Amino acid sequence: MFRGYLGQEERYRRCFAGDLYLTGDLAKRDADGYFWFVGRADDVIKSAGHLIGPFEVESALMEHPAVAEAGVIGKPDEMVGEIVKAFVTLKTGFEPSEELRLALLGHARTRLGAAVAPKEIAFVATLPRTRSGKIMRRLLKARELGLPEGDLSTLEAGAAE
Structure with a gap:
């Protein structure tokens, strides 16, 4: 440790x-x-005075029948500090579409409320994970913002590039 x-x-x-x-x-x-x-x-999202735990948002998204996995980050925003952005993988039989993106946004808003629900959703093929299976949110954020990715020694082999 x-x-x-x-x-x-x-x-x-x-x-x-x-x-x-x-x-x-x-x-x-x-x-x-x-x-x-x-x-x-280091994962908590600060948006318009709210502290938002990514796990809460990820869990709500994964309740939707189309969602296999979700990873959530805070994305800088001038107005509210950070907005919630979700990266979602879909279950077999579902395809990314604008209709599905809007359905997921609505689902999250109903489950979590407008202040906590994601403002953006991106469909991805896979999420970067550690060898122990945890989603690497810091890597999602670095890639989203074009920042250095840092230490990747714990990245699962074949994880999302």
């Missing part, structure tokens, strides 16, 4: 506060006192 901190004093200081290890996970507590996982701090 800590091998990435060797020789990285600043990173070490950001991750430890006294005896506490700061995981980078964000949660919120509801009116009944229950805690709800929002997501990783």
